Amino acid sequence: MTNALTAAAAGFGTGLSLIVAIGAQNAFVLRQGIRRDAVLAVVGICALSDAVLIALGVGGVSAVVVAYPRALTAVGWIGGAFLLCYGALAARRVLRPAGDSLRTEGEATHSRRRAVVTCLALTWLNPHVYLDTVFLLGSIAAHRGELRWTFGLGAALASLCWFAVLGFGGRLLGRFLARPSAWRVLDGLVAATMITLGGMLVARA
Numbered sequence: 788m789t790n791a792l793t794a795a796a797a798g799f800g801t802g803l804s805l806i807v808a809i810g811a812q813n814a815f816v817l818r819q820g821i822r823r824d825a826v827l828a829v830v831g832i833c834a835l836s837d838a839v840l841i842a843l844g845v846g847g848v849s850a851v852v853v854a855y856p857r858a859l860t861a862v863g864w865i866g867g868a869f870l871l872c873y874g875a876l877a878a879r880r881v882l883r884p885a886g887d888s889l890r891t892e893g894e895a896t897h898s899r900r901r902a903v904v905t906c907l908a909l910t911w912l913n914p915h916v917y918l919d920t921v922f923l924l925g926s927i928a929a930h931r932g933e934l935r936w937t938f939g940l941g942a943a944l945a946s947l948c949w950f951a952v953l954g955f956g957g958r959l960l961g962r963f964l965a966r967p968s969a970w971r972v973l974d975g976l977v978a979a980t981m982i983t984l985g986g987m988l989v990a991r992a
Contacts, residue, residue: 790934791934791937794931794937794938794941795937795938795940795941796941797931797938797941798924798937798938798939798940798941798942798944798945799941799942799944799945800941800945800980801927801941801942801980802837802841802924802941802942802944802945803945803948803949804976804977804980804981804984805873805920805923805924806837806919806945806949807949807973807977810913811909812833812906812909812910812913812916815829815905815909816906816950816953816954816957817953817954817957817960818957819902819954819957820954820955820956820957820958821957821958822957823957824902825899825902825903826955826957827954828899828902828906829902829903829906829950829954830950830951830953830954830955832903832906832907832910833906833910833946833950834943834947834950836910836911836916837910837920837942837943837946837947838943838946838947840916840920840921841920841921841924841925841939841942841943841946842939842943843920843921843925844920844921844922844923844924844926844939845924845925845928845929845935845936845938845939846925847921847925848921848925848926848929863926863930863988863991864988864989866922866923866926866927866985866988867984867985867986867987867988867989868985868989869922869923869985870923870981870982870984870985870988871982871985871986871989872985873923873977873981873985874977874978874979874980874982874983874985875978875982877974877977877978878974878975878978878982880971881971881975881978924939924942926988927988928942930991
């Protein structure tokens with residue numbers, strides 16, 4: 788039971804670290820939340836899409852590892868390297884901020900259908916989402932063995948929580964997330980998490 792909770796917590800923290808970043812998808816969800824425009828549909832699409840991609844990553848990468856045990860070493864090295872690079876980039880943003888913020892201005896969609904189509908495009912046409920969910924989370928989960936699906940469940944829960952907070956708490960978070968200083972704090976947490984996880988993957992490999 789303790790191991791399962793630890794795996795779920797690790798999945799939650801890792802998933803949250805990968806999801807929390809300045810980007811078009813987060814800006815869109817926050818914008819919809821501030822305007823109370825198709826929030827439930829948008830949050831549902833983002834969370835469900837991430838859950839599907841995470842499942843593909845956990846199942847796909849793990850299947851390769853089971854079929855070819857030596858692949859675990861390669862996955863560890865490659866995944867660890869990616870995570871270390873992610874962490875280094877986040878740390879660089881903390882030390883050398885570019886003044887970025889999560890911009891929420893723009894025209895409202897005024898259409899549930901348009902909001903859904905836009906959300907699907909921002910999610911499934913973004914190449915980074917496949918790297919984050921399918922490969923990175925899949926490679927980390929592969930090292931959890933029998934608890935890999937518990938790890939994946941934690942990551943999917945992190946996605947649901949994050950998008951729910953952005954969407955339904957949009958009006959409260961809008962001013963806070965519009966400040967570059969807020970993202971420096973988040974980037975600092977992301978950098979620490981990614982570098983730690985990357986180091987662990989490389990060490991295990």
